[in-house]
Amino acid sequence: xxxxxxxxxxxSSPPASGPGKVKDGRTSERPLALRLLARPEVGVFLGxxxxxxxxxxxxxxxxDGSSMANxxxxxxxxxxxxxPVALLMIGGEFDLSAxxxxxxxxxxxxxxxFQLTLNVWAGVVVALLVSLAIGFLNGWxxxxxxxxxxxxxxGTFLILQGVNLAVTKLVTGNVATDDISTMDGFDQxxxxxxxxxxxxxxxxxxxxxxxxxxxxxxxxxxxxxxxGNWIFAVGGNKDSARAVGVPVTFTKISLFMLVGFAAWFVGxxxxxxxxxxxxxxxxxxxxxxxxxxxxxxxxLTGGAGSAIGPVFGAFMFGMVQQGIVYANWNPDWFxxxxxxxxxxxxxxxxxxxxxxxxR
Amino acid sequence: MHRNHxxxxxxxxxxxxxxxxxxxSSSSGGKQSEDNSxxxxxxxxxxxxxxxxxxxxxxxxxxxxxxxxxKGAQAAAAKDNIKLVYxxxxxxxxxxxxxxxxxxxxxxxxxxxxxKPDAMKAVVAKAEKAGIPVTGFNSGxxxxxxxxxxxxxxxxxxxxxxxxxxxxxxxxxKHALCVVQSQGQVALESRCxxxxxxxxxxxxxxxxxxxxxxxVKSTITAKLQQDSSIxxxxxxxxxxxLTAVQSIKDAGSKAEVATFDLNKDLVAAVQNGSVExxxxxxxxxxxxxxxxxxxxxxxxxxASGGGTAPVLTGPAFITKDNADTVAAFAAKGTR
Numbered sequence: 001x002x003x004x005x006x007x008x009x010x011x012s013s014p015p016a017s018g019p020g021k022v023k024d025g026r027t028s029e030r031p032l033a034l035r036l037l038a039r040p041e042v043g044v045f046l047g048x049x050x051x052x053x054x055x056x057x058x059x060x061x062x063x064d065g066s067s068m069a070n071x072x073x074x075x076x077x078x079x080x081x082x083x084p085v086a087l088l089m090i091g092g093e094f095d096l097s098a099x100x101x102x103x104x105x106x107x108x109x110x111x112x113x114f115q116l117t118l119n120v121w122a123g124v125v126v127a128l129l130v131s132l133a134i135g136f137l138n139g140w141x142x143x144x145x146x147x148x149x150x151x152x153x154x155g156t157f158l159i160l161q162g163v164n165l166a167v168t169k170l171v172t173g174n175v176a177t178d179d180i181s182t183m184d185g186f187d188q189x190x191x192x193x194x195x196x197x198x199x200x201x202x203x204x205x206x207x208x209x210x211x212x213x214x215x216x217x218x219x220x221x222x223x224x225x226x227x228g229n230w231i232f233a234v235g236g237n238k239d240s241a242r243a244v245g246v247p248v249t250f251t252k253i254s255l256f257m258l259v260g261f262a263a264w265f266v267g268x269x270x271x272x273x274x275x276x277x278x279x280x281x282x283x284x285x286x287x288x289x290x291x292x293x294x295x296x297x298x299x300l301t302g303g304a305g306s307a308i309g310p311v312f313g314a315f316m317f318g319m320v321q322q323g324i325v326y327a328n329w330n331p332d333w334f335x336x337x338x339x340x341x342x343x344x345x346x347x348x349x350x351x352x353x354x355x356x357x358x359r
Numbered sequence: 360m361h362r363n364h365x366x367x368x369x370x371x372x373x374x375x376x377x378x379x380x381x382x383x384s385s386s387s388g389g390k391q392s393e394d395n396s397x398x399x400x401x402x403x404x405x406x407x408x409x410x411x412x413x414x415x416x417x418x419x420x421x422x423x424x425x426x427x428x429x430k431g432a433q434a435a436a437a438k439d440n441i442k443l444v445y446x447x448x449x450x451x452x453x454x455x456x457x458x459x460x461x462x463x464x465x466x467x468x469x470x471x472x473x474x475k476p477d478a479m480k481a482v483v484a485k486a487e488k489a490g491i492p493v494t495g496f497n498s499g500x501x502x503x504x505x506x507x508x509x510x511x512x513x514x515x516x517x518x519x520x521x522x523x524x525x526x527x528x529x530x531x532x533k534h535a536l537c538v539v540q541s542q543g544q545v546a547l548e549s550r551c552x553x554x555x556x557x558x559x560x561x562x563x564x565x566x567x568x569x570x571x572x573x574x575v576k577s578t579i580t581a582k583l584q585q586d587s588s589i590x591x592x593x594x595x596x597x598x599x600x601l602t603a604v605q606s607i608k609d610a611g612s613k614a615e616v617a618t619f620d621l622n623k624d625l626v627a628a629v630q631n632g633s634v635e636x637x638x639x640x641x642x643x644x645x646x647x648x649x650x651x652x653x654x655x656x657x658x659x660x661x662a663s664g665g666g667t668a669p670v671l672t673g674p675a676f677i678t679k680d681n682a683d684t685v686a687a688f689a690a691k692g693t694r
Contacts, residue, residue, distance in 0.1 A: 061585045070584065070609065074577040117389030165421045174692040175426040176598070179624050183388035203609065273605070274572050276624055278598055280421020281570045321574070325565065325581040334566050335542065 037356030040297030041309035043349035047295075048312040051319050051345050059327035065202040067326060072204075075318030076211035078292055079311055080266055081285075083211075083218050084258040086293035086310040090222070091255045092235035092302030093142060093149035097134070097156040098259055099285030104160050105131045105267030106277045107168055110177040120185040128264045134160070135260025139253030161283060168279040181275040193265070194273040207269055211311070214262075218307035231255065235302030292317055295346055316345050402438045407658050410468070411442045412650055413461035417454055417474040417498065418447040419541075423622045423692075424596065424642055428497065430693055431646030432470065439654040451478035458482040461491075468492050468653035470646075473499025474545055476506060483507055492656055496649040497642070498546050500669055509656060510663045512648040514640035514673035516546045519619070520553020522674050523593065523638055524562075530635065532591035532615065533560040536582060540569030540599055547595050550619060554593060563589070567599070576602050576609070583610035594618040597625040597637070604633050621677060626689040629682040639685075640673030643693045648672070 036042055055062045062068065085098055095101075105127045113123030138156055142149045169175055180186055196203045222228040230251045233241035242248045271277055296313030298305030320341040324334060414432050418425035429445055436443035444466065448454045455478050461469050462485055469486055473479045476499050483506045486493050495503035496512040503511040527535060535558055537551040555562040565582050567575040583589055583606060592607065592614050594600040600618035607614050617635040618625065620642075628634040648663070648670065655661040663670045677685055688694035 059585070061581075064584065066611070067581065067584050070577050070580045074574055077571075077573040113385065113389070115390045117385050117391040119383035119385050122383045161420070168421075169426070174423060174623075175421050176423045176622065178390075179627075180388060184383075184385035186388075270572055273576075274598075274602060276598070276601075278421055278423060280419055281572065283570050284568075285571055318577075322577060322581040325578055326585045328585055331564055331566050 034356050037352055039306075040304065040353070041306045041312065042356075043352040044296050044309050044312040044316070044345075046352050047345035047348040048316045048319070050348055051316055051323070051341060055319060055323035055327065059323055061326045062323060065200070067322075069202050069204050069208075071318050071322045072208045072315070073318075074322055075315045076205065076207040077266055077269065078288055078317050079211045079314030080207065080214060081259075081262050081289045082292035082296070082310040082314045083214055083307060084255070084262045085289045086296060086298045086305055086307060087218060087222070087231060088255045088259055089290070089293050089298045089300070090235045090302060090305040091231045091252060092238065093252060093255065094153070094290060094300075095138060095149065095256065095259050096153040096286050097138065097160055098263060098289050099287075100157060100160040100164060100282040101131065101134055101260065101263035102267045102270065102285065103277060103279065103282035104134065104164055105264045106271040107164055107177060107279060109268065110180055110271055110277060111168065111171050113183060114178050114180050115171060117183075120180055120183050120189050123180075124189060124268060127267065128261075131260040131264035131267070132257050133260075134263075135257035136253060138259075139256030142256070143249045143252050157286065164279045164282075175280065176278045177276050179275045180271075186272070189268070190272040193268040193271075210265070211314075215307055215311045222307050227251070232303060235304075237303075288317060291342075295342065295349065297349075316342065320345075402434075404438060405440045405654070407440055407654070409440050409442060410654070410657060411444065411464075411466045412436065412468045412470060412653055413444045413446070413458075413464070413466045414470040414646070414650065415454060415457045415461065416445075416447040416472045417449050417451070418472075419449050420447070422596075423598065424620055427622075427642040427693060428646035431643035431648075432650045433646075434643075434693075435647040435650040435654070439651060441650060441654060443650065451475035455479060455482045458486065462486050462489050465489075466491060467657065468494070470494045470496060470649035470653065471499075471508070472497045473502055473506060473508075476502035480506060492653060494649045494652050496645045497640075503669065504667070510652055510666055511669040512645050512652070512663070512672055513669065514671060515669075516549040517553035517556070518671075519638055519640065519674040520550040520555075521557030522553075522676075523550075523617070523619070524554045524557025524559075526636065526676065527554075527591055527593075527617070528557075528559050530591075530615075532558070534586075534588045535560060535562045535591040535593050536579075536586075536589045536614075537562060537564045538575075538579060538592060538594045538599055538603065539564060539566050540575070540594075540596055542566045550595055551593075560591075569596070569599070572598075572602055575599060576606050579603050579606035580609045583607060583612040583614060587612065590614050592616045596620050597622040600625055600634050600637070601628060604628065621685070621689060621694055623689045623692065626677065626682055626686045626694070629677055629679060630686065632679065635678075637677040638673065639675040639677050639694065641675060641694075644672045 081098060088095055108130045109123035109127035112126045113120045138153055141152045196205045230246045233246045234248050234251045238248055292313035293310045296309030320338055324337045432443055446457045459482050469491055471493055473495055483493055487507050493508045494510055495508040500513055500515050537554055539547050551564050567578045592603045594603050597620050600616050601624055603616045615635050619638045621637050621639050625637055652663055685694050
């Protein structure tokens with residue numbers, strides 16, 4: 001488990017401090033440990049570790065490498081979406097359509113390729129355009145109307161849910177897509193979006209790699225680039241951000257399109273892993289993505305958070321969800337266990353950050 | 360500026376589409392390889408006066424099973440000169456409202472699923488008072504008579520589960536895992552309960568999130584890793600059986616898969632042996648009979664089962680031996 005190594009880049013790069021570091025005696029330097037603990041992702045990191053250690057003790061199968069790979073796979077499909085959802089949330093908006101947008105993308109790719117009998121890559125490209133367009137539309141409507149993104153994306157959530165169903169039925173005559181696994185390009189696309197590789201006898205799903213790479217890129221963008229500053233600025237205070245020259249419209253729309261990109265990515269994973277897609281899937285997933293981001297330290301009000309926090313948030317979800325199975329607890333209590341474990345983890349998170357910021 | 364962006368995006372889409380259509384055709388699979396066989400079965404058309412029938416189910420939208428039910432209902436409606444009004448809502452309260460809505464529209468008959476019978480009691484009584492006959496199907500086997508329904512078409516889930524378990528006995532399974540894709544649904548729970556009754560080995564149960572396939576896959580994988588003595592996975596819907604096949608591979612398990620319900624891809628999986636068998640409750644038949652029965656009642660006073668016994672539509676077993684005969688129908692989405 002290499003969780004600690006992913007925590008390092010975020011921890012070792014504190015927010016840009018003022019130019020001079022000359023001590024003038026008016027402020028005293030807080031101990032390093034406390035400063036570390038005060039970072040939003042450290043609380044969730046410790047929460048995730050606590051959950052992990054708990055299940056290592058409570059559920060012996062978790063100690064096995066292939067079990068860990070399975071837990072990380074579940075975490076990665078949540079985590080890849082939780083990343084842009086978190087960035088969007090830092091930028092002060094959120095997206096309720098993210099769950100069904102994944103399925104929209106998968107349906108688009110599958111039906112476009114199948115109905116026109118094209119190479120599946122044609123479907124993949126068209127699905128990307130559609131996903132980006134949905135993100136653009138969400139962002140554009142939010143910026144143009146000034147309405148809360150809750151309302152706008154609730155609207156697109158319902159629209160996509162209906163369109164997924166109605167268009168699929170209209171085009172295929174059924175409510176699920178046709179099997180595309182025998183078509184040209186499928187094997188190639190499966191390698192890209194849904195393959196796995198062997199590490200010491202353990203099969204690792206490729207989504208785990210993408211998840212961690214995307215997290216690293218998002219962290220770098222957020223902490224080291226101008227665009228990252230813009231995200232914090234538009235989420236903190238839109239008007240003052242605009243006043244100092246931050247392109248608010250561009251930033252917000254691009255964040256929504258980033259969610260679209262991730263939805264496309266996960267949608268392609270679903271399609272090429274399972275060959276067909278049922279049009280009713282995806283509902284309810286948006287809340288899981290948002291929860292992973294919030295547990296990961298992103299404020300619902302915007303302006304604060306990190307990209308590495310949601311990685312641990314998603315891991316916590318995957319760990320608890322599968323940990324309950326590995327521990328062989330009575331499945332009737334499944335949802336209740338899930339809720340209790342997540343609340344517990346969030347409380348640890350809260351306690352850590354309170355302790356750290358108390359003087 | 361925004362307009363330019365949109366125009367550019369549109370142009371790009373069209374361009375991409377054209378280019379791809381020109382140069383990237385798939386040489387296998389796809390629409391072109393599908394048979395152009397005639398759609399659906401047609402049994403002519405009745406000359407009886409046009410009537411309106413409301414079909415109201417507890418279906419989750421976008422589920423292949425319910426789509427097949429609806430196709431059966433539509434086939435019967437087309438034959439019987441019936442205008443079919445289909446609606447569905449998984450929440451019992453909302454479904455009861457839909458029934459009330461149908462009563463208000465003064466339809467000539469209602470075909471209803473009673474997954475939560477208590478919630479349907481009041482509206483079914485109202486329909487009866489308004490002189491609208493109600494047929495039950497799919498869910499509510501134990502309650503349709505008390506509710507005052509005319510007749511009932513469906514599968515006894517518990518009996519189907521038992522038959523399933525008995526078949527597993529003959530195949531030599533020792534430890535079965537029953538995978539429930541929607542926690543707390545009565546019909547699914549009684550399938551698992553029936554399975555446990557008919558199966559001589561040990562039966563475990565697990566809940567998965569049916570709307571999230573990657574999660575379904577890893578949860579089944581986790582369970583197989585946790586308990587390596589499981590040698591039989593039992594799924595309660597066709598898409599989950601196909602996912603379970605992948606989970607077994609991931610977990611390095613030697614378990615077999617068998618399932619309730621069918622779809623096109625599943626029949627292919629039975630044909631190639633990756634799924635042992637499927638229990639078919641014939642959803643098309645349920646939808647068809649529930650509508651056709653209302654026509655018969657109105658035009659000839661008939662009631663199947665004499666109005667006292669249910670009409671069972673399953674369990675029918677689909678195995679490697681008979682999968683070929685079903686495949687053509689499944690390809691059309693009617694089995």
